[in-house]
Amino acid sequence: MAERKTVGDGLAARGISRRGLLKYTAYLASAMALPPLASRAMAQALADAPRQSVIWLSFQECTGCTESLTRSYSPTIEDMIFDLISLDYHETLMAASGFAAEEAMEAAIADNKGKYLVIVDGSVSTLDDGVYSTNAGKTNLQTLKEVCADAAAVISVGSCAAFGGIPHARPNPTGAVPISDIITDKPVINIPGCPPIPEAIAGTAAYFVTFGRLPDLDHLNRPKAFFGDSIHDRCYRRPFYDQGKFAHSFDDEGARNGWCLYELGCKGPVTYNACATMKWNGGTSFPIQSGHGCLGCSEPDFWDRGGFYQPLSSAVMGDRTLIGGAALAGLVAGGASALRARKRRADAAKATQSAPGKEETRS
Amino acid sequence: MSLLDFARGPALNWAMAIFVLGVLWRLGALLMLPRMRDRSAPRPGAPGALKGGLGALVRHMWVPKDFGLTSRFSLINGYIFHLGLAVIVFGFAQHILVIEGLFGLSWPGLPTSIITAASFVTLASLIAALVRRTTSPVLRTISTLNDYFTWLITFLPVLTGLLAVSHLGARYETLLAIHLLSIAALLIWFPFGKLMHAFLVFITRTQTGAFYGRRGVKI
Numbered sequence: 001m002a003e004r005k006t007v008g009d010g011l012a013a014r015g016i017s018r019r020g021l022l023k024y025t026a027y028l029a030s031a032m033a034l035p036p037l038a039s040r041a042m043a044q045a046l047a048d049a050p051r052q053s054v055i056w057l058s059f060q061e062c063t064g065c066t067e068s069l070t071r072s073y074s075p076t077i078e079d080m081i082f083d084l085i086s087l088d089y090h091e092t093l094m095a096a097s098g099f100a101a102e103e104a105m106e107a108a109i110a111d112n113k114g115k116y117l118v119i120v121d122g123s124v125s126t127l128d129d130g131v132y133s134t135n136a137g138k139t140n141l142q143t144l145k146e147v148c149a150d151a152a153a154v155i156s157v158g159s160c161a162a163f164g165g166i167p168h169a170r171p172n173p174t175g176a177v178p179i180s181d182i183i184t185d186k187p188v189i190n191i192p193g194c195p196p197i198p199e200a201i202a203g204t205a206a207y208f209v210t211f212g213r214l215p216d217l218d219h220l221n222r223p224k225a226f227f228g229d230s231i232h233d234r235c236y237r238r239p240f241y242d243q244g245k246f247a248h249s250f251d252d253e254g255a256r257n258g259w260c261l262y263e264l265g266c267k268g269p270v271t272y273n274a275c276a277t278m279k280w281n282g283g284t285s286f287p288i289q290s291g292h293g294c295l296g297c298s299e300p301d302f303w304d305r306g307g308f309y310q311p312l313s314s315a316v317m318g319d320r321t322l323i324g325g326a327a328l329a330g331l332v333a334g335g336a337s338a339l340r341a342r343k344r345r346a347d348a349a350k351a352t353q354s355a356p357g358k359e360e361t362r363s
Numbered sequence: 364m365s366l367l368d369f370a371r372g373p374a375l376n377w378a379m380a381i382f383v384l385g386v387l388w389r390l391g392a393l394l395m396l397p398r399m400r401d402r403s404a405p406r407p408g409a410p411g412a413l414k415g416g417l418g419a420l421v422r423h424m425w426v427p428k429d430f431g432l433t434s435r436f437s438l439i440n441g442y443i444f445h446l447g448l449a450v451i452v453f454g455f456a457q458h459i460l461v462i463e464g465l466f467g468l469s470w471p472g473l474p475t476s477i478i479t480a481a482s483f484v485t486l487a488s489l490i491a492a493l494v495r496r497t498t499s500p501v502l503r504t505i506s507t508l509n510d511y512f513t514w515l516i517t518f519l520p521v522l523t524g525l526l527a528v529s530h531l532g533a534r535y536e537t538l539l540a541i542h543l544l545s546i547a548a549l550l551i552w553f554p555f556g557k558l559m560h561a562f563l564v565f566i567t568r569t570q571t572g573a574f575y576g577r578r579g580v581k582i
Contacts, residue, residue, distance in 0.1 A: 230534075230535060232535070233530070233535075241475070242474070242475045242476070243474050243475070243476075244456050244472045244473055244474040244475055244478075246456055246472070262456070262457070263456070263460060269535050269536075269539070270367060270535060270536040270539065300365065301364075301365075301368070305368060306371070310464070311457070311460040311464075312457075312539075313457040313458070313460045313461050314460045314461045314463065314464030314465075319376045319379075319380075322376055322377070322379075322380045323376075323379055323380050323383050325380070326379075326380035326381065326383045326384040327383050327384070327387055329384050329388075330383060330384035330385065330386065330387030330388040330391065331387050331388075331391050333384070333387075333388040333391070333392075334387055334388045334389070334390065334391020334392040334393075334394075334395060335391055335392075335395060337388070337391070337392035337395075338391065338392050338394075338395030338396050338397075339395075341392070341396050341397065342396075342397050345397050
């Protein structure tokens, strides 16, 4: 096995100074809400660490996650990521193809047994043994199991890998499942989003390389540093929500004044992600700032949670057939009760007529 | 399915169906009952049934002068939490969206700060009502489990709604789910418990008013 260069060697070869590395680690540390001293520790660890071997697998997905990562405007962060990690296999980005590509992956697995990181975007088809999505003659299901067998950890990038995403949406014709349903004996970190924020991918990978362990995760295995707050809590339009000022359509006065988009279906209150703080395209904007409500793409089953433009509080209530049936049943039951009462009255009257003496005795 | 999805979907849909079924059942059974013809001769100068019934309904909206302070407190306190509930249900923008989704009717909402204040006042008023019920020997004697459960089922949506809006105690989606489930519980209990008075109060008071009015008694 060829000796891997350290991250420090790679950075030096690119003319990036230690000051540059410190700036980068300070950025990552602050993004992940780590203490100030952590950035120095990260810089030291990164400079001495061998580049982390990463195998990136793409399954049932749209390549949006890779697009997101590669088109980030963040200050050279992706260049840095490619210096931090040794991206040994990535079907979209690698130069090799065909058998050469597969050999590269097998070599990376053999050379880094138990140490390499697997990043997956896309969900896994399981129906009919997963035949609905294949690559290099193998189903995604087979590839995932084989590649993850000797991995140190798995990062599910994007909502498809993390929660099944759009392939998992009803009626889920391919039996799509998230990675965590298949890989149960390795740590699996979810970085959902459609696509996820590039800094969340980079930050999580850097944390793993630096500290050799996973960051703090929430109940859905998402790094708390990026998924700890709801969009709503960090939204700059939140004061309008509190004041009861809402846009009622996309071109009314409220929309022009930048009021809250809750009534237009914004799912920010129940969506946890860093969009409102880290934003996109180099911190330029995020969907709500561009005038569109949050779709809730970093939450499980966001595709099946009612219409995107239906408000959160009214989206799925009011099944007309069910309520219509209940109304009919109620009227029938009421009518039947009244009929029984009428019958009882008639019977009582009949009994009184047939035995008037008893009535007189009682009165 | 998450707890919130369950609360927003099946729980509220079924609760609404049970509410509609129960209310129509009870109202249907009551209104379709055979009506006893009042064979007594009306007192001279007695109002008609409608006038007598409506008069009783209006007079019951305030306590007669002869009644004591505690009766006045009960009535005023009742007004406070009923009005508070109305402000919360019909003034909060998110609730208006529910109504709009169901019936297509909409109106401007109130600021959250006003709704929050109304919620605190309503909760305090409901607690005062419970204290009055438990400390008054007469009320305590005539109270049943129905009364206490109805109080709880009214109190919980206000409390959980306030917690959800304030993001206190748990994650927002959990609080919202609990709030929606508390409303589902209210809807299910509504037709079968004391909450049914929301519909029956008009029928029973006017009926009683008409009955006594015919006999020359103002109640």
